[in-house]
Amino acid sequence: xxxxxxxxxxxxxxxxxxxxxxxxxxxxxxxxxxxxxxxxxxxxxxxxxxxxxxxxxxxxxxxxxxxxxxxxxxxxxxxxxxxxxxxxxxxxxxxxxxxxxxxxxxxxxxxxxxxxxxxxxxxxxxxxxxxxxxxxxxxxxxxxxxxxxxxxxxxxxxxxxxxxxxxxxxxxxxxxxxxxxxxxxxxxxxxxxxxxxxxxxxxxxxxxxxxxxxxxxxxxxxxxxxxxxxxxxxxxxxxxxxxxxxxxxxxxxxxxxxxxxxxxxxxxxxxxxxxxxxxxxxxxxxxxxxxxxxxxxxxxxxxxxxxxxxxxxxxxxxxxxxxxxxxxxxxxxxxxxxxxxxxxxxxxxxxxxxxxxxxxxxxxxxxxxxxxxxxxxxxxxxxxxxxxxxxxxxxxxxxxxxxxxxxxxxxxxxxxxxxxxxxxxxxxxxxxxxxxxxxxxxxxxxxxxxxxxxxxxxxxxxxxxxxxxxxxxxxxxxxxxxxxxxxxxxxxxxxxxxxxxxxxxxxxxxxxxxxxxxxxxxxxxxxxxxxxxxxxxxxxxxxxxxxxxxxxxxxxxxxxxxxxxxxxxxxxxxxxxxxxxxxxxxxxxxxxxxxxxxxxxxxxxxxxxxxxxxxxxxxxxxxxxxxxxxxxxxxxxxxxxxxxxxxxxxxxxxxxxx
Numbered sequence: 001x002x003x004x005x006x007x008x009x010x011x012x013x014x015x016x017x018x019x020x021x022x023x024x025x026x027x028x029x030x031x032x033x034x035x036x037x038x039x040x041x042x043x044x045x046x047x048x049x050x051x052x053x054x055x056x057x058x059x060x061x062x063x064x065x066x067x068x069x070x071x072x073x074x075x076x077x078x079x080x081x082x083x084x085x086x087x088x089x090x091x092x093x094x095x096x097x098x099x100x101x102x103x104x105x106x107x108x109x110x111x112x113x114x115x116x117x118x119x120x121x122x123x124x125x126x127x128x129x130x131x132x133x134x135x136x137x138x139x140x141x142x143x144x145x146x147x148x149x150x151x152x153x154x155x156x157x158x159x160x161x162x163x164x165x166x167x168x169x170x171x172x173x174x175x176x177x178x179x180x181x182x183x184x185x186x187x188x189x190x191x192x193x194x195x196x197x198x199x200x201x202x203x204x205x206x207x208x209x210x211x212x213x214x215x216x217x218x219x220x221x222x223x224x225x226x227x228x229x230x231x232x233x234x235x236x237x238x239x240x241x242x243x244x245x246x247x248x249x250x251x252x253x254x255x256x257x258x259x260x261x262x263x264x265x266x267x268x269x270x271x272x273x274x275x276x277x278x279x280x281x282x283x284x285x286x287x288x289x290x291x292x293x294x295x296x297x298x299x300x301x302x303x304x305x306x307x308x309x310x311x312x313x314x315x316x317x318x319x320x321x322x323x324x325x326x327x328x329x330x331x332x333x334x335x336x337x338x339x340x341x342x343x344x345x346x347x348x349x350x351x352x353x354x355x356x357x358x359x360x361x362x363x364x365x366x367x368x369x370x371x372x373x374x375x376x377x378x379x380x381x382x383x384x385x386x387x388x389x390x391x392x393x394x395x396x397x398x399x400x401x402x403x404x405x406x407x408x409x410x411x412x413x414x415x416x417x418x419x420x421x422x423x424x425x426x427x428x429x430x431x432x433x434x435x436x437x438x439x440x441x442x443x444x445x446x447x448x449x450x451x452x453x454x455x456x457x458x459x460x461x462x463x464x465x466x467x468x469x470x471x472x473x474x475x476x477x478x479x480x481x482x483x484x485x486x487x488x489x490x491x492x493x494x495x496x497x498x499x500x501x502x503x504x505x506x507x508x509x510x511x512x513x514x515x516x517x518x519x520x521x522x523x524x525x526x527x528x529x530x531x532x533x534x535x536x537x538x539x540x541x542x543x544x545x546x547x548x549x550x551x552x553x554x555x556x557x558x559x560x561x562x563x564x565x566x567x568x569x570x571x572x573x574x575x576x577x578x579x580x581x582x583x584x585x586x587x588x589x590x591x592x593x594x595x596x597x598x599x600x601x602x603x604x605x606x607x608x609x610x611x612x613x614x615x616x617x618x619x620x621x622x623x624x625x626x627x628x629x630x631x632x633x634x635x636x637x638x639x640x641x642x643x644x645x646x647x648x649x650x651x652x653x654x655x656x657x658x
Contacts, residue, residue: 001196001232001444002396002421041622042566042591044559052219053540059105061218062538066545067531074535076101077213077238084245084302085206085319090133090189090199092209098181100173100213107172111179112222113165116208117187119227120194124162127489128229130195133188138211142182143170163227165211183211192391195229197404202351203320205390205404207397212314215435217536225437230497231488232436232443235313237534242307246319248300249293251286253325253349253386254317255400256309264303269296269325276327277345282363286325288352296325309400311534313433316399318388324352326363330370335379344370345384356410362387365416365458369423372454377427377529385426387419398425416458421451432532439539440488440497441562445505452506465510472503473648481565485539507646508561514644515595516550524549556593556618566591568645570612571652572637573623582634585625586612590648593617599641602632603657609641633657 049057049064056062060071081096102108118124121135141148141158148167151157158167173179189199189206197207208227215223215236223234244252252264261270269285276283286296293299309315329343336342346367350359366387374380382401390397390404396418397404403422409415427450429436429443436443452464475481475495482496484504491497513521528537528545543558560566569590576583586598595614601607612624628634637655640647647653 001398002418041588041617041620043618043620044556044564044593047543047555047558047563049540050219050538053538056219059218062541064544065548066528066541066543067548068535072535073103073105073218075103075213075216075236077236079210079238079240079242079315081210081240081315082243082245083206083209085189085204087199087204087247087250087319087321090191090204091186092189092206093186094210095184096182096210098183098211098213099178100181101178102173102175104216104218105175107174108216109169109172111167111169111173111181112214112216112224113167113181114208114212114214114227115160115163115165116212116227116233118160118163119229120187120190124228125226126229128195130229131190131193131198133190135187136211137186138165138183139186140182140184141165141167143167144180145182146170164214164224181211181213185211193393194391196394196397197316198391198393200391202322203318203389203391205316205318205388205394207316207399207404208314210315215536219536219538223435223437225487225489228489230491231438231440233314234435234437234536235433237311237313237433240307240309240312240315242309242315242317243304244307244317244319245302245304247293247321248297248303249291249295250303250319250321251296251323251325251349252305252317252319253323253347253388253402254305254307255312255315255402256307257383259306259308260304264298264305266295266297273327277329277343280328282326282328284324285327286323288324291321291323312382312400313430314399316402316404318349318390318402318404320349320351322351323349323389325349326360328363328367330367330374330380330385332370332374333379335374335381342379344380344382346370347384347386348388349386350389351408354408357408358412358415359389359409361412362405362409362415362419365419366423368458369420369454370426372420372457373424373427373450376450376453377526380426381431382426385423387423396422398422398430400430401426413459413462417451417455417464420454420458421447424448424450424454427529431534432529433534433536434532435536435538436488438487439485440501441484441505442537442539442542444501445484446509448502449506449509465506468503468506469510469646472499472507472646475499475503476565476567476648483565484562504561510644511561511594511646512546512557514642520550556614560592564591567648568592568594569647569649569652570594570596570639570645571649572639572655575634575637575655575657577634579630581627581629581631583625583627584610584634584637585623586639587623588617588621589652594645596640596645597642598626599636599638600628600634601636601638603635604632606632 061069078099083094115136118135120133149157151159197205272285326348328346348363392407394404394406424447428446434442455464484500567590571587573585573587596612598610635657639653
């Protein structure tokens with residue numbers, strides 16, 4: 001999800017007012033309590049390994065080097081789903097089966113299932129207002145073909161508690177065995193105002209529309225936290241075979257490869273789509289004049305679109321008879337290791353004809369995003385990347401191979417910014433499947449950082465990193481900052497959630513890059529991602545990977561930046577010349593210890609740099625002094641002349657002689 005850094009987030013932070021369209025929890029407006037300085041400097045204590053993680057290490061599924069253990073296991077599912085959607089009413093009727101494979105070493109007597117759309121039921125627990133549509137109506141549940149009743153009146157059966165369905169097994173699923181669950185259900189796609197999807201008179205973006213098996217992992221077991229609207233998702237991987245039935249003339253974009261384009265697309269659309277796969281130009285596959293049954297799509301009353309997706313964590317789709325469809329291709333590099341360069345299709349679906357809209361440029365923006373990130377991280381693995389216009393309340397939201405971008409997006413900077421951010425999610429968490437609900441920074445923070453790299457490449461004269469840093473510093477100084485290591489539903493304010501999940505992690509990664517150097521930073525950063533492709537890393541795996549690859553003990557860094565809301569504030573305290581040289585005293589006014597480089601420039605323009613080691617601050621000292629020899633007078637002293645430290649008060653970072 002995008003925090004809309006260039007627009008919404010900036011206004012949220014600067015004015016400290018609520019920004020409902022950001023998708024975050026409301027921001028409180030009461031003045032923060034005054035900050036009282038502690039009498040002595042705190043020292044960051046070591047990061048404690050969580051007990052469940054230690055047990056996983058003992059079991060051989062995790063390691064203290066940050067790599068998956070030799071006995072790492074992960075559950076697996078195969079989904080076969082069908083849904084029919086009625087655009088005029090928003091009614092969706094679905095049926096499907098899920099074959100669930102128990103790869104764990106433990107028998108499972110119950111299977112937990114998410115019904116995310118129950119967020120829109122009257123009974124749901126929510127952290128924000130949403131349209132109420134009745135949630136999910138479950139009409140049938142089966143296990144291996146045998147119907148399971150709803151529990152009640154002393155009868156054993158499935159139970160629904162908010163957004164979680166619990167299904168008892170007739171007999172526990174043995175390790176290495178599987179079971180097939182069957183479902184029939186219906187729901188109403190909510191109108192605009194629903195987070196992460198919904199419908200308008202012109203279009204619908206349909207997300208979290210089917211029963212999805214919850215994650216059962218080697219560290220925490222079942223993850224069955226309720227979906228309350230703010231904190232996002234933790235999803236398992238599987239293969240999907242899906243079918244969507246809609247009226248002819250409606251275009252459908254979805255996760256997965258379209259398997260029956262010859263049945264649902266007109267000949268003209270098929271020909272243009274094929275041409276888009278062979279050119280670097282943007283092809284207008286369906287224009288405003290081409291819309292409708294027999295022109296954009298095949299003729300008929302209803303059409304069923306079939307998609308297949310392999311090794312993904314979710315499927316979403318969008319539908320409209322008002323969409324235009326643009327397409328091109330992106331060069332992603334050698335993703336399968338066969339020595340040849342691979343490509344991915346780029347699709348954009350949007351409603352044309354809106355004055356000042358920049359949507360017609362978004363295929364170009366999406367192509368650049370995929371190509372840049374494939375080079376910066378590793379090659380994009382999927383057959384296509386689709387950016388789809390959704391309801392304004394969609395904001396920016398990610399799904400495998402898909403993004404839902406809200407509204408008309410009239411500004412090039414904001415449209416590219418939200419496009420590259422959501423596309424960056426194709427790496428985190430789509431490929432590196434962390435628990436977003438409990439640790440939002442682990443996907444949003446890394447994604448925000450990756451998106452700023454894309455923005456800086458596309459707009460060389462705009463410094464996206466500096467914008468995130470400035471927002472972080474404003475909140476850090478306001479007293480509204482909250483720690484990163486907090487459940488996504490436990491933040492007091494939307495600002496606290498947004499900064500901890502987006503801007504501060506980006507700032508931390510910039511700091512880490514400056515501290516380690518670009519080469520070592522990228523080596524560790526990419527190693528973490530590649531180690532955990534299509535797996536479930538915890539924060540401990542993230543921290544352990546960095547320490548393993550760099551060979552450094554960084555507990556002080558993790559503790560200071562991830563668990564605390566301490567700030568960094570180093571200052572030039574005094575510059576004192578005498579006959580033997582000039583003594584320079586650096587003072588640490590903040591609580592976050594960081595190594596730094598001090599550049600000393602003399603009147604004759606010669607200069608030298610001096611390292612302030614972090615161990616000096618870790619020992620509890622608050623000042624550090626060094627002396628430069630006699631010679632040309634010292635004219636200037638500058639802490640962090642490279643500018644990578646997130647110092648909250650840069651005015652005291654330098655000294656200039658008279």
